[in-house]
Amino acid sequence: MSQEGVGVNLETSLGYLLKEASSALRAAMEEVLRPLGMSVTHYSCLELLAQRPGLSNSELARGAFVTRQTMNVLLQTLERDGYVTRPAEAPVGKALPTRLTPRGRRSLEKASAAVRSVEARMLAGLTESQQSDAFRTLQRMIHSLRGDNEGP
Numbered sequence: 278m279s280q281e282g283v284g285v286n287l288e289t290s291l292g293y294l295l296k297e298a299s300s301a302l303r304a305a306m307e308e309v310l311r312p313l314g315m316s317v318t319h320y321s322c323l324e325l326l327a328q329r330p331g332l333s334n335s336e337l338a339r340g341a342f343v344t345r346q347t348m349n350v351l352l353q354t355l356e357r358d359g360y361v362t363r364p365a366e367a368p369v370g371k372a373l374p375t376r377l378t379p380r381g382r383r384s385l386e387k388a389s390a391a392v393r394s395v396e397a398r399m400l401a402g403l404t405e406s407q408q409s410d411a412f413r414t415l416q417r418m419i420h421s422l423r424g425d426n427e428g429p
Contacts, residue, residue, distance in 0.1 A: 302399060309391035312373040318343055322351060331374035358383060
């Protein structure tokens, strides 16, 4: 029985290629983060907190592309291990703002260097112009999918 006209041609699907690139990037990041005792989610959480101190569990979960429950478990572990600190009670509402500790910052410095090396390897075959074009193209795709026609 013929499969013509059914499904997506994976050989020419940009969406499939993006997913494959995402999967390869994640695997490469996991590989360099594992010796540091981190996962990509662990690293993402620390990076988000370095750039936006005080984020709530929900905000961190959205930024790291995980569920609130997964982020809550991670934050408990990070707090227990001395990477982050959270107040015992919410200063306002229910959200417990999370901040990096000095240990978390030191760990993040090593992890960021490792992740930058993966990105450099990923981009090594592209000229600066091609890198800029790829960046703008991906940004446009994201804005289009989100229905934001005012993006770059």
